[in-house]
Amino acid sequence: MIKIRIKFTKEAPIRFISHLDLARTIERALRRAQIPVNYSEGFTPRMKMAFGSALAVGVTSSGEYLDLELDRHVELDGFLEALNRVLPVGITFTEGVYIDQDTPTLMSIINRAQYILTGDLEHNADLGQAVQSLLDEKILSVERVRKKRTRTLNIRPWIFEIDILSKSAKTARLQLLVQTGSHGNVRPEEVAEYLPFLENSLQVHRQGLFIARNSSLSSPLEVAHC
C-alpha cells in the first residue's frame, strides 16, 4: 500500500464551497489526471482519501492536508504538476511526500490551527484593549448546537495566541493560534465575537494546521518524514 500526504490551498474564488464539495472536486480532479488512486470495496466505491480537518464555508486556506492511497508509485513532481493542470482555479497542490503505511492519520495528530482574521472595526474601538481583556479572562463561554442540543463550552483554554498584525482606524488584521481536532476546537468567529469587529465584515483565512509537541509546532509534512 502506497500513501501520499499532500499540502494544498483553497483560495478566494472557491472559498464558498463546503468541505464535502471540496472533497468531491478533488476526487474528480484525481480522476481527470488519471492518478491510480485506490478505491474502497462495495457497491459505491469511494477513493481512499483522508483529510486533516474540514474547512468551513467562506474560509480560505494556505495550508490544508490530505492523505491519499495509491495503487502504484508515481513520480511526485509529475503528480503535483498533472493535478494542478486539471484542478479548478482556487485549489493548488503545493507539496507532497510519501508516508509510511503506519503513519498516524492527519485527524489524529493535527491539534493546532492558525488563522488570520481581517475585518472592519467598530467606531472608536480599542482593539488592543479588547484583545488584552479577552486574554485576561479565565472563562470564555460559547454555545454550540449539535443534534438539536445546545452545549455551553469554555474555549479560553484553547486560545493560545492572538497577535495584532496591522491596524488602522477602520480595519485590522489579527493572527490567531487555537486548538483544533478531537480534543477541543475553536472557531475563529467565536473569538471574533469578543472583539470589536463590525458585523459581516470578517474574512477568515487559515494559515496552516500544525502539530504541537513539547511547545514547538511542526507541520504534518515534517511529522510524516520521520
Place this chain on the structure above:
Amino acid sequence: MVHWEQLERILPLVAKPGRYTGNELNIIRKDWAKTPMKFALAFPDIYDVGSGHLGFKILYSLLNGRGDTLAERVYAPWVDMEEQLRKHGIPLFSLESRRGLGEFDLVGFTLQYELSYTNILNMLDLGGIPLLAQDRDNHHPFVVGGGPCVFNPEPLAEFFDLFVIGDGEEVVMELMDCYSSWQTDTGVQGQREQFLLKAAEIPGVYVPAFYKVTYLNSGIIEQIEPVQDTVPAKVTKRVVQDLDSTFYPKEFVVPYIETVHDRIMLEVMRGCTRGCRFCQAGMIYRPSRERNRSTLLEQARLLTASTGYEEISLASLSTSDYSDIRNLIQNLMAGYGDCGIAISLPSLRVDTFSVGLADEIQNQRRTSLTFAPEAGSQRLRDVINKNVTEADLFSAAEAAFKAGWDTIKLYFMIGLPSETMDDVAGISELVQQVLRLGRQIRAKDGKAGRVRVNVSVGSFVPKSHTPFQWAAQMSGDELKKRQQFLRNQFRDRSISFSWTDVEQSLLEATIARGDRRIGKAILHAWQNGAKFDPWAEHFNWQLWKDAFSATGIKPAFYSLRERDLGETLPWDHIQSGVSKGFLRHEWELAHKGITTPDCRFECSDCGLCPELSVANVLSGGKDHDKD
C-alpha cells in the same frame, strides 16, 4: 458588471453561496467587449435544480463554439439571495462575466414546467428587463423561449419576443446568423420589429406579436391569424434527424456544490414511439432517433476525461428501448468499471429484460428500482395505451427481488380519463401483491422484513398535442378523495406513499392548456408575490385564486372542461408534426379501450414522418429485444 468584492460581502449572508460564485471547471469566459453577440441561457429555477439540464449544456457549448457569440448561464436566485440583490440594487447576473441579464442581446429561457413561469417574470424583473415584450426597446434584450412547454406558448405570449419550437441545435444557430446580419445591417438603431420579422421566417420560430387571436362569445377561440404577410400561418417544430452528426458537448461544466443530475449524461436517443396517450414528451419528441454506440462511446471517452465524473447516466425517455443497449452497457462497464465510474439507467421499462440490464451493472448500488405501470387496471392501461400487463409487472418485480433489490418504487397516476374507484383500488391491489411477492422471495434469505414498496401517485394533467388534449381534468375534490382512499389503503409500514399537491396540479392544468388571456393572471400572481411555485414551501394557491378572479379568468374553463373536437385550440397554430386527425383517432380509441402498438415496428400513421420528411432511426444493434 457585478464586482466580486461586492458579491463577497453578501455571499456569507445567503444559503449555499456556491450557487452564485461561478468559476466552475470547464466554464467558458469570453472577452465581453470583443464578442458581438451575447446570449444568456436562463433557467427559471435555482442553480441546484438547473445546472444539470442537458439542453442547456448542449446550447452552452454550441453557442460558445461560435467566434461571434458568447453564452453565459443565469439561474433564479433563491429568496435569500433575491433579498440581498434587491437590497443592494444588484441586478440578476450571469455566472461567467457577472453581467446583468439586461446587458445581453438575447435571453433564452427553457420552459420545462408551467409552474416555473412566475420565476421567469421574477428573473426578468431582477435583470431590469421590461416584462411585456411590447415595452422593450433597443436597449433591451430579445427574450426567447424553448423547451417542451413552448408547444403551447400562448400563456407567455405577451412576455416573450419569440419562441423556438422543437430541437434547438440547428435553429438556434440560424437565429444567431439572423441576429448577426440584423446587427450589422442596421446597427443597434435597427428596429426590433425588423429582426423579429426576419426571425419569423426561420422555420420553427414563432413570434407571438405577429399573430392575432379572436374569441367567440363563449370564450372559445374563433381564430388565430398572422397579422404580417411574411409570417407563416402555422409554425412547425424543428427536428434534427441524425443525432450522430448533431453537435454534442465534449465538456460539461462541473459544479462544486451538490446539484441534480450532476454526472455525465449520454443522450442515447431522442423521442419515444410507445405512444402513451397522456404523455406529451412521447408526442412532441417524435420520431425516435438513436445514436450509434460508437458515437456514444467516443462521447463517454471525451466527457470522462474532461469532467472526472463518477457516474455516466444513459439518458432518454425510455432507455431500455435503445436497440443496442446491452452492448453499450457492456462496453462502458469494461471501459470505466475499474476507474470508479458507475453506469446508471434513469428509468426502466416494466419487464424482465430491463431488470436484467440493471443487474448487469454490478457496481450500481441496489437501492431501488423504479417502474411506472401508471394505472391500476388493465382496462385503464389500455385506455392510456400503456402497453404493460400485470404479468409484466410481477415478472419484473420478481426478477428484481431475486437479484437482490429490496425496494421497488412504483409510479401511478390518478384522475385519468374514464377512471373509476375500481381502477384506483387496482393500484392498491398491485402494490400489495408486489409487496407480498417481495416478502416471499426475500424470505428465503430471511430478509422479508427489508422489503419496501414506495408508491408515488401523481395527478393526471391533460397536455396539449396529446390524444388527451380534449380531456377534462378531474376535479380537485375527486382527486383528493382518491388520495385519501389510497392513504387509507397503504397503512402497512413497508409501503411508503407519496402524492402530488392537488392545487399545484390544478394550476398546471390551467396554464398547460391556457390561451393568451392567462398571461394577465400570471402577471398578477407574480406582482402579488407568487414565485417558486413548484416548491411546496412557496406555492400559495390563494395568490393564484386572487389573480384569477382579479383578471376575470375561470380556471375551470381551461382545466375541467372537456373540449369540443371541433373547437380551435390555443396551440393549433403550433405544429408538432403529429396530425390532429391522428390525435382525435387516438382519443376515440381510448374511449373504446383499444391500444396502438409502438410505431417503431408498425407505423400508426400519425402523419409526422411524411409531413416533416423524417423517420425513426434504430442504431442497428443486433441485440434488440422487442419485448
